[in-house]
Amino acid sequence: MSDSTIKAVLGPTNTGKTHLAIERMCGHSSGMMGFPLRLLAREVYDRVRAIKGDKAVALITGEERIEPPNARYFCCTTEAMDRLGAGKGGPHAFVALDEAQIGADPERGHIFTDRLLNARGREETMILGSATLEPLVRKLVPRAEMVERPRFSTLSHAGSCKLSRLPPRSAVVAFGTDQVYAMAEALRRFRGGAAVVMGALSPETRNKQVELFQNGEVDYIVATDAIGMGLNLDLHHVAFAGLSKFDGKRKRRLTPSEMSQIAGRAGRHQRDGTFGTLSGMRDSRGAPPEFTDEEIYAIEEHRFAPLTHLFWREAEPRFDNLATLIADLEMKPEEPELRPAPEAIDLAILKRLSDDPIADSVKGAGSVRRFWEACSLPDFRSVGAGVHASFVKRLWQDLREGYLGADFVAARIAELDRMQGDIDTLQGRIAAIRTWAYISQRPDWVLARDEMFARARAVEAKLSDALHARLTERFVNRRTSLLMKSLGQDGSALPVELAPDGALTVDGELIGRLDGFRFAVAPDATVADRKMLLAAGEKALPALLAQRA
Structure with missing residues (x-):
């Protein structure tokens, strides 16, 4: 070639x-x-x-x-x-x-x-x-x-802003599940809700949450740094709730390049975008998150320090025996631009199980290759090398004999076919079913492979639907969101209907009831929502009453 x-x-x-x-x-x-x-x-x-x-x-x-x-x-x-x-x-x-x-x-x-x-x-x-x-x-x-390739649009720093005053079509980037949930809860109170995007979500759930934002049902999205890759959104502004993250080993400040990857979600195509921080936030030392002048310049001008090395690991190791395999995977590269990769979880599992008595069953190049493939099973559940090694060990006990039985795999999938539970419970089940989907689609691991894979994908789809429903239920107040968008409109333009029984609705959402000439807001409205509901009623009722007269 x-x-x-x-x-x-x-x-x-x-x-x-x-x-x-x-x-x-x-x-x-x-x-x-x-x-x-x-x-x-x-x-x-x-x-x-x-x-x-x-x-x-x-x-x-x-x-x-x-x-x-x-x-x-x-x-x-x-x-x-x-x-x-x-x-x-x-x-x-x-x-x-x-x-x-x-x-x-x-x-x-x-x-x-x-x-x-x-x-x-x-x-x-x-x-x-x-x-x-x-x-x-x-x-x-x-x-x-x-x-x-030059960027189609410009990206500029907009300073800090309160969460309650974020402009519409904004993303809040938080680091850690707890902070994501806290930001989304606050936006539900202030702005009617937000879509939620995290790396732990299944692609199906992530797509449905993004769709909530893209179709305008909510004007805000709260995400981890997972938003920085692969999500093309109609975003005008990106607000950072923090500028530090835990990278698996330590908590550190984001590099300017990482900041730019996230901030660059704003202003897609030929529409300019802005980025900034949330005021009122504090890091572990009590200091507010603020960009330095150097970081702002680097992000706006797209000027970053070049990479000095890439990580490398032997991609075609020998499978003579486990010791040879491990030695090849720990080999150092010859090129000065390459560095040996830190020990990944697949290699950690291999080394841990090579010291286990189960390694005595791994003999011959074919068996060593198959054992390495089992050790390479991704840790979708993020349980760490110790727990994951136990799972792989149990998996190998079946794989060394040939195939996993269809009944056994079907039973594991059926155990996860439950839609009850909160957000964290459903996320845990999705991680587990992703493991069985991976196992089921391997060409030589499972009997009745196509059927088992179809079952696993069907359960993942159902769990994703349930998780999307829980996220929307917790973090989106559709009535508040509709009213926030309609506050600047002419009352006659609001999609308001007055039912014969006096129920006043905006786009199907109940905002209150009219009893004679007295309007009462919906009894389930929060204190923060009451003013908006009253304002919406005052805007819409004159035109509706005039029609009835």
Whole structure:
């Protein structure tokens, strides 16, 4: 493939990099794209399917596999894509890697680095990512042609703002579930509610929460830093509730590049956006979160320190025995731009179980490879190496004998088919069912694979619906949201109806009752809502009473 072109399309958020890659892929006879999130892979899969048809496009992720027999275009998570960008018939004509700068991430970086170094299209390869990646691409992929993409819109600092005075179409970025919930509860009181987006949500729940915001049912969205990747929203402003996060090892301040990735969600396409902080917030030292002048300049001008290294791990280890496998996975890279990846959870599980008596059953290259595949089961439940190792050990006891029985897998899936419980309980069940969806779609792990996978996906869909309902119930007050939007309108323009029994509703939501010429607000209204309900009634009633007269 020496004649194929390699292009590194680098730049800030909102530069149309992914859109360009989709156009290029659809112009080739076949293609494969790797994405950092299942959510993104699914979104692009739907877009390419609309262009090329259902039979020509495949979706490959750790938990989902939709692969028509004659598929020519593959939308994958980076972990699930072929490391060389090839298919059954050899290399695809086009290959692209999205968000390639994740190669600098200690946890997942080695996978992105491997694809950046090895995944190649027969005719064209695209490396998409931040401009901070440019020096490393020049050294590691010297053939690559650099393509800079300017941002379509400007991003400017707007200072700090109270939560109660946030402009409509704003996102609040919080760090930690408790802070997300607190911000969403406050916005429910002040502004009628907010959509909630967290990394722990399933893609289905995340999509439904985003839809609440996109269709205008709520004007605010509260999210963790998961919003910084893969969510294209109609946002005007991003407000940071804090500027520090726990990165798995310690609590640290966000880097300017991380701040920009999140702030860049505002002002998509050719509409300008703003970013700032929430006033009244305090960090662990009691100081308010504030951007420095240097950080503001870096974000507004998209100027960041270049990456100095990427993480690497041997992607094709030997499977002679467990000791050889571990040694290969801990091998150091030869290139000075690469660093050995910190011990990921899959390697931690492998090393822990290699010291367990169960390792005596792992003999022969085929068995070692299968054992490594079991250790690579993602920790969807985020329970840590100790608990996850126990689960993998139990899984291996069945896998070493051949397959997991369909009855056993069906029973585990049925245990999770319960929609009762609060938000945290449902999130826990979704994490667990994602584990069984991953196990069920493996080609050689489960008997009646297709049936078990369909069951797991059906339960995940039901749990996602239930979680979306709980989130909406807790964090959205539809009546308050409607009234907040209508306060500046002419009373005659409000979607108000007066029923024969005196019930006054706005777009189907009860705001009060008319008894003769006396209007009383709905008895379930909060103290904060009473003034708005009275104002809405005073606006609408003159026109309604005139119609009746």
